[in-house]
Amino acid sequence: MRSWSVFAGMAMLVGGLAGCGGGGGGGGGFALPIVATTPMTLTVNVNGAAATAGTDGLYAAKPGDTIEVVPNQNADWTSASGTADAVTLRNADISPTRWKAQIVNTTTAASNFTVSAKASANAALTKSAVFRIAGGDARNAQYRVYATNGSKQTLALDFDTMSYTMTDDAGTAASDTFAVDSTVANGYLFKSSRITSTVNTARFRLADNTVVGAFPFAQAGSTTAFAVQPFIASKALVTTQAELAGTYNRLGINLTATTRDSNIRQVAVTAGGAQVLMCDEVAITAVANCPASSVRTYNVTPASAPTDWRITNVANPADTGVFSIARIGGENVYLSAGAAAIGAPGEVVFRVGVRQQDAWPSSTAIASDTNGTWGTLNLDASSYATGFIRPDGSNGTLGLTVSQIGAPAALNIRVAPLGGSSGAYFLVQSGKIAAVVGARGPQGGYMQFGLID
Template identity: 35%
Template sequence: MHRILFGGFSAICLTSCGGNGGGDGSVLPASITASGQTQASALIEDPVANKELATPLRPLAKSPFKRRYRVFSANGGQYTLDLDFSNRRYVFAPSDGGNSNVLQPINSPVVGMIASGEFSDDPMQPGTFVLQRSKVNSVVNLARFRLLGDAIVGTFPLARTSLEGTVGISYPFLGVTNLVSAQSAMDGTYNRFTYGTPFQNVAYSLAHQISISGGGTQLRVCRSDTGFYRLEVCPTQLLKTYAIVATERPGIWRLTTADTTEQIDFSVARVGGQNVYLAAGRLPNLDLQFRIGLPETTEWTAATMYGAFTASSTSGNEPALQVGDAWTRTSVHADSVRQSAVYADGNWTVEQRPLVTLANDAPIGARGLQSGNSTLYGARGAGLWAMVALPRPGTSEPYQNGVIGLWGTGEGVAVDPRNDSYTVFASNGTKQRLRLDFDMHQYEMVDESGHSVRGPFAADPVQKNVYVFATDRVAPSSAARFQVTIDAVIGAFPFLESNGSGRYALQPFVAARNLVIDATEFHLVGSLPRFNMFSVARGAGIADSTTSTFDLYYSGANTPTLGVCSTDPLKPMCTPDRNYSVTTGSEAGDWVATNTANASDNFHFSVARIGGKNVYLRAAVDSSNRAVFEVGLTTWAPFQWPANSFPLTVSTLGGYGSGGTSVNAINTVFNQPDGSSLPFSITLEPISTYPTARPHASGIRIGWDTASPADQYDATVEPSALLMVVGRSGNPATQGYLQLVMGGRQLSDPP
């Protein structure tokens, strides 16, 4: 394969990539648009938010940025839940505490942060996200959530009461973003459901209809422990009235009796354009309660709903649910409900139950879910469905019935799992941001100075999972393309050339959305801390490439360390030639390595999680004004070389192609701008000679151009993350060459 490497060459591909076309990379710069739009107030500020968008944000549920929810949980607690869709991380933390004599947010038994970690898509249920946990005490991790526009519904394992220090049941929760702050806006009739846990931990559940009137100044409730009455037919002795007063905290309101002996705090949130009554906290008798009131409605249209329930006791009411915690998918019809549920203990059920109209004195919008002689009581409103069990009249222990379920509609709220804002590491030495919106098929690429280019993208008509950027920076025949996996993007985009020409040319990039922000995650359990790093450097008339190995690890309270080994891939295992201390950089996911013997030797880098593996990434301009692009894969053993196809490979030659790997070869066919094809094959050393020749470089194999054996390359692979090929330095025909192939599961358009 003949190539001109002025300014260097690099290529990137995805396993199962492809397409045809090409470009010459010589087009003069197109106009660029400065962006200055800030994010909506409902979002937590993103470090690069002011650089990213010059157009209004999509609806919150489909925005890929950070957001904070106020969570009301069935365990009787209130929390904040931060979701960072760019890095797929979450933080569950206690909210501010309150007066113990009022139903207010409880003080969590855990000081500060309750839980944090990554979240990921549920591959079996698009639109559902799984909250990863470091310790799962059950067979199935039920912690998950669904987006509901301006709210979320989910389940998470939390302490049963503020007096326990243990994490137990996975409780349903509702997270909201908009609390009603105008008192007059709260008026309405609500069907309110309560789940309570007394000091003795014997759960109970109740159902009441309430109304707020008088411009938000009065609340009436029909207080029955065993029945569910409409207010207008409520027995006089069960009807209770409260005054509503404002508190010092916006969005928090207080119910109070005339003698102030009973005070209860609550909120009203806007969900789907409707009011939802919410409360969670501790009563004076130490009971913990969760209350949710849905706006009264008679509409029970067919819907698919997702959510969770906890059924902690069957004493006294024999509820129509298996005891335990479960995540469910529920199909609601006019007269029946079909529910598939997975329980924490690993069991699962699929059941269909009749949906019945309740007695004449029940709320008009309420329904009963029947199983044998048992009935669960529920109502819908604001895109939600809540359900509880009521104790049977005359039972000896009327409160031991604790069952609550909470679901949200699935229509129109599922998020394409590829929608996100990705950190781009480009081979021209720049870090940028790529926003992909697969619902609208729009993209935006934002450089480090805040300049952006945006436009549509379209699916390749031939290659599945391959997409074409629409851009006027290069000729249409150049066909800037990309492919996306579950947690990364790889492709070629017209970035500014690194040789100072001022022109745009197609250049490879890797983009990731899950950057490691905790040094303890540098060294994954079960993997070695050693990386094989392939690097290319390009500038005016300069092209070079290197292969090296380095260790990156964190041990206890010590400062994270990066130790660079020899750049000679044939040298036996070495101790690091240079050691660098590692500290956090200026933004999340950015790390700074500083030579312990020479502080002026320092650089920034990131570690991305791709396919469950750590991948080292760096894009920068060095002291010689060269664009540096580096990718490092963790070493692993036993070494295996996969046989696979890749439908997309891209390069700075301006074309792109496809190909595949076999046990001893990498075969690529590049599509040129003029429509011609250029085959390129690398023959790999036999595995029988590996790793004896290079015992230190676990995973590296030598290869040579099949048509020109004097042109040599190094190759390495981590099957679930990437495959890389780099040209040997010292040979103008190979130096500066880098090829990447993405492993792992590819994401296609939803059916």
């Protein structure tokens, strides 16, 4: 109901004046504004169902829920999180006739969230709905990504809304949703408009502050062509230099828009994390057995991010790079991606290394590779076997015999020859990561890795 109001006792007079234009010709009258006085009321829905406030006056909601507040008259809206910046919105749809948004709690603690309506025709008429938002999923986080297209990116996962954002270091973001992959434990599938293949092999698994999987990244040297490629991402990267120390069996690839190659080395991070040693021999050689004339020595210094560490060759300062150490299942894993300082124009690199150890247990990993496949990677003392599905929907398998390399002291890097001139694969594993790289030659630039079950 609307009413004319200047003074409560003059309602009839005001109505009469308004009706006759003020009682005189020639425009001598006056028009009074119509001011809404109907009390503001709100209807609240959560996930499309009518919601009722509890005895404490709060509506219950959880992260990922879609909240809708409908006023009985046009309204202007404000909203506020009880804990600063704890509650944020996704897919907001706000108009004078409705306030609607998906709720995200960026913390693991519960927080109040208030939606307030103010009548557009009368600012004195207000009404609020207060929600108690449950704490967010502890897995919600930003993970630093090291990808086999040679890029470093940031992956933000929200398990409450089942959504992600992958952002490269230039700030270009790709956002969409992900779904549960019922075929593997702790597995998920990325949805992306970049994926046009018959089978979606852009998947990931989550374990121990780590995400390992594949995503449709831009291909090396391009910003418009995409291919599903493997990545490792961590939210547990070492920030204390002394914790970098260790001897790592490192596999890697170098790539440009038109070429691919492999890199296999043992790397020793010594001197309390202040120095890196590599053996520059044609044969893959343990650092401890490397001729002194072939040992490359690098100084380690903090890079721009607290999780990044720069290495600089003492003998050639142009030979430099950046690496990080992730903690996965209590183990150190060496990671690096980015532009090659002394490589070919446009060349980028990817590296993954696991600690040198004597053990080579039987293990099974769910893995992806640079051919865009997704499947299993099985290792034991004498064999390597993989079964996979390709993007076109076809299946493949491969089984090879493996043997240890290195002399006089063995490295825990295994080799699996393909026979004849077809090349070979080199393999490493730890308690959490298994990785395979193609030998230089026909298999150069190929890589497969995954999380071990």
